[in-house]
Amino acid sequence: MKLILTGILAGLLAATAARADEMVFTSWGGTTQEAQTKSWAAPFEASSGIKVLQDGPTDYGKLKAMVEGGSVAWDVVDVEMDFAIKAAKDGLLEPIDFNVVPKADLDPRFTTDHAVGSFYYSFVLAWNKGAVSGEPTGWADMFDLTKFPGKRTFYKWSAPGVIEIALLADGVPADKLYPLDLDRAFKKLDTIKSEIVWWDSGAQSQQLIASGEAAFGQLWNGRVFALQQDGADVGASWKQNMTAADVLVIPKGSKNKASAMKFLATATSAKSQAMFAEASGYAPINTAAKAEMPADVVKSLPDAYVDGQIDLDMNYWAENRDKIAERWYAWQAK
């Protein structure tokens, strides 16, 4: 019965399944997916003759339904790295064929047996200069309601980032973050809970900060970069910026696995990664990409702010994802 349900679900989802000379790429929409389309899909289509259909946004529930129902409509999916580690363990992903996807230049931090990096980014502290008096200098300022009153915005979903920010603000040294002290983190978050506005998509985080609806918040650096490019009066602090990565995966049972592998090879190549980084402000996962980029773009990347930079621990998160998520959502609903 379980199979029938998932079969029906997946059948519906796969109703627009790609033909042999087509494949489907799924990502998160917005400026990020536009940049991926332009930097990866377009050159891939030109060189391979395989048409890349765009779909989205990424939805882990759908991905699981497709794989369990045996009717996979997505061939390459952009997912968060901690999800990828967990999903590989749960048997939802195809192993990467590194004979097709050259591994030599890929940043080993973001490469696993079942995933290659898509891009990596930092969480930075961004603020609307018109809505904040003075300059916040670090995560602790987001918890200082007297010095910095106003709404602050954080990422809504249970994911690496906010818990770590709360702990750092509470005085936990950066090298002692893991294992995460959840009690302490939630206690710290309680002190500003009434002032938190949650963002659940990158576009929303931009809208909140640009309009001053939230005075400041924890944003993906690429989104801040795009705001500043558009001339919005937005400041950013890179102090203790936190890196995390999106990775590209192939759902188990993809009907265009061979095309998908070739797509990964193009997407992770130095040239495509450089193009994408230039368009999005996110960092390339191909270590040779920087040589292909203009110097001023290289300066705006997380790589330029390694001093005090914190790598969010994806393996810890993959291991504890469900447990943390349960507490996270319970706390939010309170």
Add this chain to the structure above:
Amino acid sequence: MSGNLLHRLPILRRSDGIGGALPALTLITLFFVVPVVALLLRSVTDPVPGLQNYATLFGDGTYARVFFNTFLVATVVTAVTVIVAFPVAWMLAIMPPALGSIVFGIIILSMWTNLLTRTYAWMVLLQRTGVINRTLMDIGLISEPLPLINNLTGVTIGMVYIMLPFMILPLVGTLRAIDPMTLRAAALCGASPFDAFRRILLPLSLPGIAAGGLMVFVMSLGYFVTPTLLGGTSNMMLAAMIAQMIQSLLNWGLGSAAAFILLLVTMALYALQLRLVGAKRMTGGI
């Protein structure tokens, strides 16, 4: 299961046979009954056979709070909708038909606009830097933005707006059926307008209020988009919680159990509605 329901619906019994209804019934069986049964099965088999998913839902304070929120929002929305809809419905009932059909058209037209668009429009109006707060601050009525969004206020405003047609339409039907002479008679007998409303109009319009109110309540229980966009995380309703379990937590067993409970509650309310209001009014009496 479907056969049972069929015989209890008088409107179907009146028809000559179910031959013509076969395509629709097949569709409902395939895409509603089968998935619902699968849902129920999943809720007691995933991840292991047993009732642990239901035990979790009932035993955990968080989930209890979400259930409470859901009923709270549905109750508040229904009450406010009734209060707002009644004058409109009354006006429509006594209006000249030509003018009435224009107002009707406007109400119906609002239902044709995309739900998401309408909800986003409310975000633009209600947020701290939104049109309403800006205007009120500009004319000096308030010095701090009113908290109109990310809370129960925002959810109520957005949902009442969407639910209004579902309340107004059945209510107009009921109000039109009331003989205006009864109100004149009340006035002649010395009843004040308020007395006439309280003792004549209100009791006579109760079937319409009950029909519309239950419809609004039942629809509100399963609402997702509006509470998610206009409410805060502490206003989470069942539908949003189910989506979270399915999409983010990938805990399909628990999500199925919650969905099944929501379905049961909704069906129980529908049965109550059938009993109170009568199937005839529900299915074709307006």
